[in-house]
Amino acid sequence: MSLNTTTHLNFRGNARAALSFYQSVFGGDLTVVTYKDAHSVTDPAEADQVMWGQTVANSGFRVMAYDVPSARPWDQGTAPFFVSVRSDSTDEISALWEKLAVGSTVIQPLAKSGWAPLYGMLKDKFGVTWVLDVAVPYKA
Structure with missing residues (x-):
């Protein structure tokens, strides 16, 4: 299963x-x-x-x-969730970021971070917050 x-x-x-x-x-x-x-x-x-x-x-x-039908209550909220997209490829994440960023508000520019080769956060033109990063093994 x-x-x-x-x-x-x-x-x-x-x-x-x-x-x-x-x-x-x-x-x-x-x-x-x-x-x-x-x-x-x-x-x-x-x-x-x-x-x-x-x-x-x-x-x-x-x-x-x-x-959501108008007869039902709906409130998008301020930051009710993030959609996370991870890859092991910097090229793939960079390409997706460029497309997703069209019309968006960048919260954190896509760049190297302390925990990932690339990390960025944006709110797209539909109000959805996306986190894109290059996944690497975590070393505690």
């Missing part, structure tokens, strides 16, 4: 745009099911919003998202 976890992001009306952007950064396949597709429309204005969606890449990257 195997088990994996997937980050599931909640949005209010822009889940499709976010998933498409992440696909442009990480590659892979985009799947979107709208409330209309699922025959679960409660507000006609939200029929084409994402009830369930995901971007999955061959690299192992996977993220899910949906649009």
Whole structure:
């Protein structure tokens, strides 16, 4: 038996745009099911919003998202979570950073740190905070 976890992001009306952007950064396949597709429309204005969606890449990257219906409470919060992307390749992390940084607010520029060859943090144009770093073995 195997088990994996997937980050599931909640949005209010822009889940499709976010998933498409992440696909442009990480590659892979985009799947979107709208409330209309699922025959679960409660507000006609939200029929084409994402009830369930995901971007999955061959690299192992996977993220899910949906649009929280207006009838449900939703608050993105200040820093409720970070999405961490790690690789053993500085080239891969640098390339992903360049794409993800478009339209973002850089919190910590991608650079060498005391614990990693590269580390950086940014908040993308959808309000999601990303941490990218090059993973190295931890030596206690």
